[in-house]
Amino acid sequence: MQKITKENIQDYALKLMFKMKEEEFETFEKEFETILKHMDLISKIDGIEKVEPLVFPFKNEDVKLRKDVANSTLTTSDAVKNAHETIYDEVKVPKVVGGES
Template sequence: MQKITRENIQDYALKLMFKMKEEEFPSFEKEFETILKHMDLIGQIDGIEKVEPMTFPFRNPDVILRKDVATSTLTTDDAVKNAHETIYDEVKVPKVVGGES
């Protein structure tokens, strides 16, 4: 089983754009250890390598989608009339990643 280190967690946090406080690391280390133990247990199941991976947790062969029918659309004015702030006929939203704008 792979050992989770503080450096691993810092690397994951950086890649996921999380800021972590020092006091959060011990609980994350324990959680990752638990997850890895569960993954090891799953890996020990006889014949697991023969099972095809699933991309969705439920089998859904009977999914019926509605017909794609063109309908009327909003005008630009109607689409932005309730927006708090617009720029070039588009809704301006606060910056999510990278600090203040």
């Protein structure tokens, strides 16, 4: 398993598209240590590795695929209603290629 360092915490944070602040690392490292300590307890439970992981509460017998008919839940104007900046019914963002817009 990976080691927890300031560098890889910042690396994970950036992959998640945010930054951690310098003063936040201390709590962070402690919480990481705690969760790893707790998870160790789980590893020590007899036969744990043979148990099939449960990903969902229970099997839902009612699940049926809906008919393959195209429908729409959102109009274009609704879709952009909460965007910070729009142009021609589209969301405006800084230029992706070629420097400043």
